[in-house]
Each structure stands twice: as structure tokens, then as C-alpha cells.
Amino acid sequence: MDKLIRLIKIWTLWELFQGLGVTGRNLFKKKFTLNYPEEKAPQSPRFRGLHALRRYENGEERCIGCKLCEAICPAMAITIEVAPRDEDSPESKGEVNGAGKSHNYGNRRTTKYDIDLFKCIFCGYCEEACPVEAIVETRIYEYHFEKRGENIMSKEDLLKIGDSEESQLATDLEVDGRFR
């Protein structure tokens, strides 16, 4: 009996038509292929792209060098050096926020903040560990390196990204803030 059914299926090209049926259905469906780079996929506010370091409104960098991101990073991609910074130094912009502020010893600030993008696995733990929302991951995912060494993002690079992305970052954090 089974044999007979199989023979009929073979001779009527049943399975071929079954397959073509799927093709036919999808042929007239709405397409979701994007014409990248002209078109881009929508992004969640939690998108984890290139990193950035943020500043406060008065221009003072947020990062206080607590090294929690360095400690939590599973890929050990972050390297931080910290030193006290004089409150009167040119980098101390305007009113300091009080974090790490001490009249006797200056502020706790990083002197070096490097992320190795070759190591980074974009897990977003650094962002979660950060007590002051300084290190964040932006929506930027289009970048490339041409030379060895460019994969290491320095503090200046990260701050620059933060400056240009600030409005987006602020809105995203605002949206996501409800769930934290």
C-alpha cells in the first residue's frame, strides 16, 4: 500500500508542486529584504553598538574611574588608569558634579580609558555596571579599521562619539530607564 502511494506521488510530481507552493506563496508576500545601505533595519533603544563615553551638561566627563566596567568585562577589553585630578585643572570643566570630589585630593578621573574592539563581544555589561551612565553603547554599528591599532578606542575617541551621539543616547536611556 505504502509503495503504491509513493509511486503515485512520484509520478504526479506531488512533492515538486508542494515545494513550488511555498515558493508561490512567498512570491507574493511583502518582502523584508532591506536595500542596505539605502535602507536600514529598525533599532531598539537597547541596541549595543560602538561604545561612547558621556559627559554631563556642563561638559565634565561622567566617568569617575571606578573600574567596575573593567572588572566585569568578560572579554577583558577595557583598560583603565586612574589618577586624582586637580579641581582647578583645565580639564575640570565648570562646576564639578561632586562624584569623587574632595577638597583635599582632587577628583577621581581616568587618565586612560581604552576599549579594544577586537576583544569586545558587545555584551553590554560595561553599560550595566556603570554607576554614572558614563560608558554606553550607541546605535552605531557601521565602522571599520584600516590599520592595526585603530581597533583600540581611546578615551578621546570615546568622548567624541559620546558628544556627537548625546541627544540619541539621552533619549534611549530615558526610554529604557523605566525598566532599570
Place this chain on the structure above:
Amino acid sequence: MESSAEQNIVNIEINDISLQVEPGQMLIEVADANGVAIPRFCYHKKLSTSANCRMCLVEVEKAPKMLPACATQVMNGMKVWTKSPKAIAAQKSVMEFLLINHPLDCPVCDQGGECDLQDIAMGYGGDQTRYQERRRIVKDKDYGALVSTEMSRCIHCTRCVRFGEEVGGIAEIGGTGRGDHMEIGTYVQKSLSSELSGNIIDLCPVGALLSKPFLYSARAWELQSYLSIAPHDAVGSNIKIQTRNGKIMRVVPADNEEVNESWISDRDRFSYLGANESRVTSPMVRNSSGNLVETNWQAALDTVIKSFTEIIATDGGSAVGAIASPSSSVEEFYLLQKFMRGLGSNNIDFRLQQQDFSAGAEQSAPKLELSLQEIETQNSIFIIGSDIQREQPLLSHRVRKATLAGAVVSTINPKTIEFNFAISTSVKTDKLTPALAGVAKELLSRGLGGDLNLEQLLTDGAVNIAVEAEHKEIADSLVNGENSMVLLGALAYRDQNQSRIYSLATAISKMSNSSLNIVTEGANALGGVLAGAVPYHSAGKVEVSECGVDVAEMISNPPKGVVLFGVEADKDLAGDDSAIDSLGSGFVVAITPFMDRLTYEHADVVLPLAGFGESSGTFVNAEGRWQSFSGAVKPLGEARPGWKILRVLGSSAELQGFELDSSEQVLNEVKALCDVTADKSEPEISNWSAPTDLGNIEAEMVKPIPLYEVDAVVRRSAPLQEQAKKLTGGVDDV
């Protein structure tokens, strides 16, 4: 409970586990000894109990309220629960109270990661605050160059206060105000002056007191710890050198009840900051135009060997000599003397500050007859020529503990020296010998002279020795004390009359049946003698056929070729500049970590030596305790550990016995020669004979070396120097 009849056993139950413990202990001690964790802030095993943080509350059967484990003595039949719902509830509410005013600034606080409050809050703290009011803010205090303060973080455990009173010996820190207005600070606004002040950094359970030089430079979890031995005094404090990325970040104490308990001196703690100042990082040779130029190791070593062989060929082995730092390791001392003796010279010495060498080989090694712990049990202590508090801070702490237990201390010291413990009799004088002779004469007149043959010297001799009332008192206290000790310090050691002083002190200790304890200079003076780095004998006290010359002789009559090993000649050596400069007249090989004036101006070859924490080695502390340590970081630049340099020097000079591959191998060789049992050298009985005269009885005592001037590393530590300036500057910036 049958055993309770035996008075000295108490049966208690902690968390339903029955334990038999000694009476008189506090619950927390029993719990600690048996691995039961009780949270605490104010309790510290080395300080008195104040029971003011209340974090250690536990439930005790039949007690109406929770009891603080740190202030509750064990009693027979006691049943204790440390984790019952009631106990936990109590601990949680205490935690909530403590956190009311503690700022939530862990991310910027250096204590983060090693903070008691942080750790315990993880276990007992709530995750929400119910406190809506304003937190209190406390103004920071200025404690000087070593300790930074962030007083809003203080939880008033008073550990620092108790440390000041009980260990530091100066009640500098205290609490003023009450309740919410309580503030911890110095009573008068000034820097801390205790030489042990750094310990409050470790004691403070929160980040209120932190190390100022270490501030914001590393996190506790990034540091690697290496056990080591502090190289600045003869106590041999156990330390942990903590490094990050191959750099020394800080030094903290390692517990060793027998040596340094839980403390280290500020000198040991902050000296690392000078370890990399003005370092020599590559071998250098002086060229024909008189400038030091960098070269490679091979060339530098060849120059040394060539010049030394030339000198020896024309003038014989005794034309070369070596001066080593008293803080060199046993291995270095041993190989240096082996090298010199291999070249045919016995001119080797490390006793940089000694002026009188007339005792020669008869003088026994500088050693404490007692162990450091035994010092605490003495009833009568006689300190001769020693600023012990500054020379050996942790030995002095033992003396202080003895005084707190009722010991009487008498001193013969210059006027300027003051101590943080009570002194019953003090002879303030500039001349050590007559005062000491007075005490000896008094003891003699009591018929204690025995067969010491001192009559000739003290009573019938040419000089008339006056016995003052104080001398009698000292004699009284020594004779009456059940355990009495004589302690000779650096001022006695550096005196022009040293040999007479040592003889008299020995006689005094014999007559009064006291122990004789000697501390001199550096971290390893005893090791130096044992390893044979003296002109009279080689390692293991094997006498040499022809005595070499001592360091004073080498300075006044410089050898044609001289090796300076770890010595900063213009600061470490006794004698004036011009005398020391004359050392430079010959061929000078400076094996040194630091560039200093003499090296710069006169050295012909400079070999970079590994500095603090960079090499392995062994120190023999004043008690005779052999303590080995390994390197914590790589030597800077081209620098090499001393034992390696000397080994290569030895084999390039084609001497026998330099085929050594590790510092352990060197150490084993020395130990075999020195007859060391259980890493402890026993005191030796020296042949004593009465001195025939008292030398220059009018000789003035030398000035003590300031606390932070003792060696090249300490002198280069900027924070220590700043602190020294603050303390001596008179005006304190408020």
C-alpha cells in the same frame, strides 16, 4: 557538664555546635577560632573592645536582648545563635542605621572592593533606603602627607582612636561631639606624628582613612600580593608588596604575631614610593674623558675584572676592598665576601656608621638575646643610646607593651630623645661612657662583680667615675626586675667609644643577670656577620688567616680598587664629605640601584642593582630569625639582582664555587655554614674580658639619624620626606 569542674574549660554552644573553650574569652574570639562568621566593625583582635558599632549582636539563650559578641564573655552552658531570625533582624537594623549617613560613593572610594562595610552590607543591608532626610556631611581633616581623610564616610567605630591610644602611643585622634554631631579628628589640627600612623588605613573598616600616595591609583581586585620582608629596620616586619602590571602599587602588613603582629611602620609602608627615583638602569663605564657612558653588561663586567686583576697583580689582594649596605641580603653578603676573599682580600665591611672598631673580632654579632615577643614580658628595661622609637618602631612597640604591663624603663640618651612610653629613670647626657660606667660601678659596689675583674677599671683606675642617684636607680631596677633586659641601640653602636660601651653593657647585663640585646643599623646586620661580610672571619665565623681592614680604615686609607655594594656613600657612611670623596680616588665599582653623588663623580664602573621588591633574598632580623622573600616585580631596566651580579663577577674572575643557579642555592650554602636550626640563629656566648681602659671618656654622643633618613630608598620617598618636613617644620598648615 563534668569537665566544668576543671575551672579552665567552659562548655558553650554556638549555632547548636557544642564547643569547649577557655574561660575569659569573648564570644567573637571563640566564633572566629571556630570559623563562625559574625559581622563586626569596631572589634579588632589587637585593640581593646569598645563595643560601639553593635554589628556583632547575637542571640544568647535567656538574655532578654541581643548581646554584642565582642563584649560578651563566654560562660558555662551558654547557648548562642548567630544566625537566628532574631539575631539577623538585629544585625540588619544596625546595618540600616550605619548606612543612614554613610555616603553611597563606593565607585569613587578607594576602599571599594576591600571594604568591610561594603561586604557586610551585601549580606545584611537592605536594597532600599527608608531614610528621606539629609545625610550628614563632615569636613575632612588634614592628617598629613600619608593618610587621606574622607570623614563623611566614617562610621565611628573608633578603631583609629583606640589605635592611637593603645598602639601609636599618642592620643592624637579622638571623637568630639555626640550622637549625630560626633566627629573623628585630631584634637588640634595637625598632621599625625606617630611613626606607625599608616596602620589606621588598614584598620579603618570603611574608606574614611585611606593611603594618600595610593589614592585612586588601583583597585583592590587588580593587585597581586607578594610576601616580603621590610628592609628598613632590624625587626624584619612581614609585608605584602602589592603590584599591578608589574609595578609596585602599595605595601601592606602581613600578619606575623612573632614579629610585627599586624602592624608595620610608615617607613616600611611608604618607602616603595622612593624605589624608582633616580635609578641606574643600565651598566655604565667611565670613559677617557671622564664621563659615565652606558654600555652593556659584558663590557662593564670585563672592565671590572680587568682593572681588579691589574691592581691585584701589582699590589696584591689586600689592595682591593668592598663596602656593602647593612640592608643587603644574606645571599649578597655571602657572595660579596666570597668574591673578595677569592681575590685574596679580607677587606670587606658593612658597618657603615660604626666609628670604633677596636673590639675587632671579639665583638659578637648584634643580636637580641630575647625574642621580640619576650620583650613584652620584661619587668625592667634599660635602654642605652637608642632612639628606639624611631630606630626600630615595632621593637619599640614591644617595649611600650611591656611598660603598659608595668615594666620600668630606664634610659641613657641625649636630651632630645623622647618616647611614647613612660620612663622611670632617664639619664639625659651627651656622654654615654661615664654614665654607663657609673651604673657598672654601682653594680660592682654591690658585690655583683664576680670574676669580671672590673675593679681595676672602675674603682682603682685613673679616671674617677661618679655614681649619681640615677645610676643607682637604674642598678636597682635591673637587679630587682625579675626579667630585666639591657638594650643597646644605634647611638651606642655609632659612638666613638663603642667597644668600651659594649663591654660595659655586657658587664652590666652579667652583673644584674639581665639579657643583652643589641640592635644596630640596617635590616640585616646580623646576616652580614653570619654571612662573613666582616674583615675578621668568613661565613660561619671561620677565622681568616690575615684580618682585613674595616670600613673606617677603608675610608681613611682608600684601597686601590673598591666595590660599593648598595651604598649611597655620601649619605650612608659616617664621616665628612671630603673623607668619603677620597674613597673615589681608587678604582670604584658601584653596584647600586640609585645614582648618587659619589657614584656620579667618582665611580669608574656602575652596575645597576635591583631595588626594593625586585629581587629575592633573605634577611636575618635582630632576633636571629632567617626570613626569605622573593621578588615582586622585575628589576627596572637592565638592573639585576645582587646575587646574580656577584655570581657572574665571581665566575668571570675565574673563582671557584660560583656555579650557583638560584638564590636558594646560595642560601642553602650559607645556612650549611652557619649552623641554622629551624631558621633561627641562637645567641652566641662571646668571650668577654674586662676592657683595660675606658677610652675617650669625654666622647660626645652622635646625633640620631632622623626617622626618614635611614637609607637610600626612604630618603627618596617623597611622601615620607613631606611628612618629615611637616613634623619638624614647626608650623603646621591648618
